[in-house]
Amino acid sequence: xxxxxxxxxxxxxxxxxxxxxxxxxxxxxxxxxxxxxxxxxxxxxxxxxxxxxxxxxxxxxxxxxxxxxxxxxxxxxxxxxxxxxxxxxxxxxxxxxxxxxxxxxxxxxxxxxxxxxxxxxxxxxxxxxxxxxxxxxxxxxxxxxxxxxxxxxxxxxxxxxxxxxxxxxxxxxxxxxxxxxxxxxxxxxxxxxxxxxxxxxxxxxxxxxxxxxxxxxxxxxxxxxxxxxxxxxxx
Numbered sequence: 001x002x003x004x005x006x007x008x009x010x011x012x013x014x015x016x017x018x019x020x021x022x023x024x025x026x027x028x029x030x031x032x033x034x035x036x037x038x039x040x041x042x043x044x045x046x047x048x049x050x051x052x053x054x055x056x057x058x059x060x061x062x063x064x065x066x067x068x069x070x071x072x073x074x075x076x077x078x079x080x081x082x083x084x085x086x087x088x089x090x091x092x093x094x095x096x097x098x099x100x101x102x103x104x105x106x107x108x109x110x111x112x113x114x115x116x117x118x119x120x121x122x123x124x125x126x127x128x129x130x131x132x133x134x135x136x137x138x139x140x141x142x143x144x145x146x147x148x149x150x151x152x153x154x155x156x157x158x159x160x161x162x163x164x165x166x167x168x169x170x171x172x173x174x175x176x177x178x179x180x181x182x183x184x185x186x187x188x189x190x191x192x193x194x195x196x197x198x199x200x201x202x203x204x205x206x207x208x209x210x211x212x213x214x215x216x217x218x219x220x221x222x223x224x225x226x227x228x229x230x231x232x233x234x235x
Contacts, residue, residue, distance in 0.1 A: 019063060022109045023070070026060030029106060048084050052077060052103070063115065071110045075133065078107055079140045086144025 033053025041047050055077040062070030081103050089095030109115060190197045204212070 016066065018112055019066065019115045022112065022115050023060045023064035025109070026056055026063060026074075026106070030054070030057035030060060046088075048081075052081065056106075063110075071115075074107055074110060075136075078103055079136045082137055083140040083144040083147070086141055087147040090148050091145075 030053045033049055037049030037053050041050050059070045059074040085096050085099035
């Protein structure tokens with residue numbers, strides 16, 4: 001009786017180790033996202049992280065079972081992440097990289113053999129599939145740009161973000177002036193708890209700063225060579 005050679009499908013079904021390792025990585029990444037995102041949402045933060053964690057967890061479970069919907073779910077997560085990132089950060093390259101780099105790198109695992117489509121050539125992505133993905137990303141980017149133009153909501157306090165020029169802080173109440181630091185002493189980083197970097201000292205100003213002179217310079221003495229373990233310097 002002639003032996004039957006194993007097909008590509010049977011080899012892929014008998015060796016699901018690559019798919020399951022990747023699925024386990026998805027679950028490991030999803031758990032901190034779910035827990036941390038839930039806590040952030042409890043504090044009044046963005047709901048994106050808990051939603052992304054749940055989607056990644058579901059994608060990992062489906063991928064472990066060999067269900068191709070796991071890859072489709074993660075692709076939908078990436079499309080939503082693009083829209084959310086542009087809505088929050090606009091087209092700032094560094095801010096977008098911080099939001100898109102990790103999900104994109106993790107999603108590259110679906111391109112590995114026997115993860116999302118198996119070893120069969122008929123199941124591999126075609127040019128039409130790539131065109132659909134590009135169109136979905138373009139629509140997500142356009143939607144995020146429109147939402148960013150409307151505004152992501154309450155803007156952060158510039159005192160804590162960049163320390164840029166802002167209005168002079170209002171006078172402190174009389175009860176706090178008694179306990180305030182003397183003029184010229186900075187008891188907080190940036191002078192006050194808000195980090196405004198405002199100083200009341202006026203001895204040096206924009207009008208006389210050009211007249212400042214250096215009190216002098218000193219040339220440091222040349223250090224003598226050290227002798228280690230009784231070794232002398234050769235001449």
